Structure formats: structure tokens, C-alpha cells
Amino acid sequence: MGLDGFRGRKVAIKQTHAHLLKQPELAERYRKLLRNEAALSGRLRHPNIVRLLDADEDALPPYLVLEYVDGQPLSDFATPDTLLPVPQVLDIAFKCCNALEYACREGLVHRDIKPANLMLARGGDVKLTDFGAALSLRSDATQLSGLVGSPSYMSPEQVREQDLTHHSDMFSLAVVVYELLTGRRPFDGDTDFATLYKISHEAPTPPSLLRASLPAHVDEVLLRALAKEPADRFATWADFAQALLAAHRGLPRQRSQDTEAERFAALRALPFFADFHDVALWELMRLGSWRRLEQGTVLMRENTPGDSFCILIEGQVAVSRQGWNLSTLGPGVTLGEMTYLRPDNRTRTATAVAETEVLVLKVRNPALREASEDLQSRFDKAFIKLLVGRLIATNEQLAEWELVAAPGPAGG
Known part of the structure; x- marks a missing residue:
């Protein structure tokens, strides 16, 4: 940046770096670039094009003086x-x-x-x-x-x-x-x-x-x-x-930046995303669609095909299979991720119904597969951790049932 002493305004100065002029072939190419820019942009006058104010191709190093933005x-x-x-x-x-x-x-x-x-x-x-x-x-x-x-x-x-x-x-x-x-x-x-x-x-x-x-x-x-x-x-x-x-x-009315910041903070607070850095979370924010659903809404139904999964941000969801209630889940869990982990079998294995008003982030499986490798890798690791946790919980539940079912000592 420089100062135009005659007009008292800031200007941008574009120079060819001295080290680029040491090799004859490179020097000629960069001088030609500068000469080309001076010749072509010098005649342009448009509010959305940076204006050329001055040029000296013979200076060492050669330079252009441009409108400062x-x-x-x-x-x-x-x-x-x-x-x-x-x-x-x-x-x-x-x-x-x-x-x-x-x-x-x-x-x-x-x-x-x-x-x-x-x-x-x-x-x-x-x-x-x-x-x-x-x-x-x-x-x-x-x-x-x-x-x-x-x-x-x-x-x-x-x-x-x-x-x-x-x-x-x-x-x-x-x-x-x-x-x-x-x-x-x-x-x-x-x-x-x-x-x-x-x-x-x-x-x-x-x-x-x-x-x-x-x-x-x-x-x-x-x-x-x-x-x-x-x-x-x-x-x-x-x-x-x-x-x-x-x-x-044709765009719908946009959410405020404050709302996006609040939603980002909500994701950051969930343990599921503990190993996701901020850039990955912002990518996810753009990738998924946010949905606030009323109590009683069916999020997914067993024995139907699916190509997405949901992350529960707020509220509670009841999960059942064949009419039997399996569990009630709260914020920070994923629903329907098996259709992503097993792309050869897209059939839902359970039904999920909102027990309260819920806020979910829905992610389409094809969208995540097109996302950055970093985001995919972090989801893979988070899903593995989630599945291991569920397996441990299932084993502990089975152990409790075995204890309840075990016969007591014979009476004397």
C-alpha cells in the first residue's frame, strides 16, 4: 500500500518481486504479465473493476499503481x-x-x-x-x-x-x-x-x-x-x-447469524462432537438440514428404506421395534446411522417417534459421502465409539437379566 501525495489517497502498489527477475526466462514472463495488465486494464472504467492509476514497466522492479480496496x-x-x-x-x-x-x-x-x-x-x-x-x-x-x-x-x-x-x-x-x-x-x-x-x-x-x-x-x-x-x-x-x-x-427468508451461532454452540456442546474441530462442525452445519418437529412426529419407521440419519439436538425420542419400546433417547444421539454404515442394506430396523418437541439435524447419506474426507473420518470414529457404547450397555443389561433369572440357593 502507498499514498498518492497529489490526491491524498491510499493506493495499492503491485510489484514484480526482485527474485523473479533474476532468471531471464522468468523475468520476461513476469514483465509481459505486468505489461499486459497495464495495457488491457488501463482502459477499463467500471465500478466493479479495480482501476489502474499508473504504471512503470522499466522501473526496477516494475510496478503498477492501482485503486486501493x-x-x-x-x-x-x-x-x-x-x-x-x-x-x-x-x-x-x-x-x-x-x-x-x-x-x-x-x-x-x-x-x-x-x-x-x-x-x-x-x-x-x-x-x-x-x-x-x-x-x-x-x-x-x-x-x-x-x-x-x-x-x-x-x-x-x-x-x-x-x-x-x-x-x-x-x-x-x-x-x-x-x-x-x-x-x-x-x-x-x-x-x-x-x-x-x-x-x-x-x-x-x-x-x-x-x-x-x-x-x-x-x-x-x-x-x-x-x-x-x-x-x-x-x-x-x-x-x-x-x-x-x-x-x-426465490430464496426463503434466511435465518439470522445469531441463530446459526446458537446452533453451532449446541453442536459443540454435544459429547458426540468432542473430536470434531470447528471447521468440521461448520461444514456439517451447511451439509445437514435443521428440523424442529412436534411431539408425536415419526422420525423414521422400521422396515422402510432410508438414505439419511438424524442427530438429536433437543428433546426426547422413543425407539421401538415391532411395537416393543426399546429405549428413550435424549440429545446427542444419532438415529438411523446404520443405513449409512451399511449402504447395501438401507432398511430401517426400528421406529423413532418424538416424545417431546425435538430439534434434529438431518444428514443425507449421499451428502456425507461427498463431504470432505476429514468430516467423513470424524463421523466414522464417532459412530464406532457410539456403537461400542451401545454394545457395552447391552451386555450390562443382559448380565442384569441373568442375575435376576438365576435360581436362588436351595432351602434346607
Whole structure:
């Protein structure tokens, strides 16, 4: 950061690090990136694009002077414990569409749309930055070629090194929005090569499977923008923006942040989650759906198929089998987890009925299988501990029955 002495304002200074200029090949590439950004972004004037104020390509090191944005990159809001409210994410995406539509009219394809290149100002506005890798469709000058951009956010046509249009940036923006909504990227491999393969060949998991509160029409918008073929995406930026706006208008009234904090605290207080760190709990918060149910509600019924389990947060539940009451359970237990642990047998083995008003967190089995490996591992360990505890309790009960049933000593 610097200070513009003439105008008395803060500015951002972007420099090429000196160590990158020591090797001739690297030096030429980074000078070209800086030159490209100066040439292309210098003419852009849009409220959602960071403005270039000055540049010196011949300085040592070369630098750009940019509009200062008092805020944070969107990469700070891309993990399950830092996610922004859904309406705000859709609003950010809408503004990005407007900025990229403007860049498209100027003949530019950004080629490096990612959370780190999108700044969220303190006032709530969003600013697109870093046009160093941008492609000008109207220039005859030699431009950066090959695989340009960040692997996780590349479009399939970028991976194949084909000619690019605005549809490539549209795909990349959809990846960013997906990540801001779920805390996960739609295509994420163990290596860059594995990630690029997934981008080209694998279908993304619907985001609502990773964040149960997302309505189906948000899935539809994002999955269309993530289509493998450019022609299958939205035809124009305006079409994408209107679809996002319609999804925004169709959202249910959101819970307050205080309510989410209270629910997080309720999970943290349960012994079942003792070995879950905060990030894992926030991921679970997004993954499951919260339900407050009246007394007498049947949560699950024996001999019927199931593909989910419930965590009892508040209240009491009676568990029975073939009409015989087995137990009454309180907060902190799971119900129906055997359909997750035994995917080859999805039949419920007992009936669970709310004895009081209850609050449960329902988790769909397919959603947990698509969750992070860390969350799956912690559930596996918690389920094992739970089942061992139930086995010990059953053995102790059997021992008591044996003592009761044992004959007394013979009388004299």
C-alpha cells in the first residue's frame, strides 16, 4: 500500500518481486504479465473493476499503481467456517457478471477468475482485479499462450488449450460461486493433473447436496454455467446475471447469524462432537438440514428404506421395534446411522417417534459421502465409539437379566 501525495489517497502498489527477475526466462514472463495488465486494464472504467492509476514497466522492479480496496479477497470466505450468507454470494456473483460483461464488450477474456482476484470491500461492493493473464480478442500483438490461469478454476476449453470466449470466464465464475456457497471446489484432485482431468470429464456434485439449505434453482443455475461445452452454458453474461437474480428472489427468508451461532454452540456442546474441530462442525452445519418437529412426529419407521440419519439436538425420542419400546433417547444421539454404515442394506430396523418437541439435524447419506474426507473420518470414529457404547450397555443389561433369572440357593 502507498499514498498518492497529489490526491491524498491510499493506493495499492503491485510489484514484480526482485527474485523473479533474476532468471531471464522468468523475468520476461513476469514483465509481459505486468505489461499486459497495464495495457488491457488501463482502459477499463467500471465500478466493479479495480482501476489502474499508473504504471512503470522499466522501473526496477516494475510496478503498477492501482485503486486501493479496503476489504478482503473472497478467498477469505471460501471454507465451511467462513461462508457468507447465500443472498450476499448471489449478489456478488451478479455484480461480477456485470463487470465481466463490460470486459467482454471491451474484447477481453480475463482467464484467471478466482476468489483471490475478487475483492470484497467493507461497504459490501465487489471488485475484480488482476488482468495480467487476460486475453484481448481484438489485439494482433503476441499474448501469453499455453495453460494460463489457476488449475482449479480453469474451464474445459482452457484445459484443452482451445480458443476462448466469455464462456470460459463464465465457467470460472461459476466455480468461484460454487466454492463460496459450499466451501468446496466442484473439481478438486490430489494433483493439478487430477484436477484438470475432473474439469474435463467429471460432473460436479449438485451444491445443494453439500449445503442442504440451497434450493434446487440455485443448483440449476450453477450446473448450467458449469457445463462442459460452452454452447450449453448461458448464451450471454446478461442471461447468467438474470438467472442469478431470479435465484436470489426465490430464496426463503434466511435465518439470522445469531441463530446459526446458537446452533453451532449446541453442536459443540454435544459429547458426540468432542473430536470434531470447528471447521468440521461448520461444514456439517451447511451439509445437514435443521428440523424442529412436534411431539408425536415419526422420525423414521422400521422396515422402510432410508438414505439419511438424524442427530438429536433437543428433546426426547422413543425407539421401538415391532411395537416393543426399546429405549428413550435424549440429545446427542444419532438415529438411523446404520443405513449409512451399511449402504447395501438401507432398511430401517426400528421406529423413532418424538416424545417431546425435538430439534434434529438431518444428514443425507449421499451428502456425507461427498463431504470432505476429514468430516467423513470424524463421523466414522464417532459412530464406532457410539456403537461400542451401545454394545457395552447391552451386555450390562443382559448380565442384569441373568442375575435376576438365576435360581436362588436351595432351602434346607
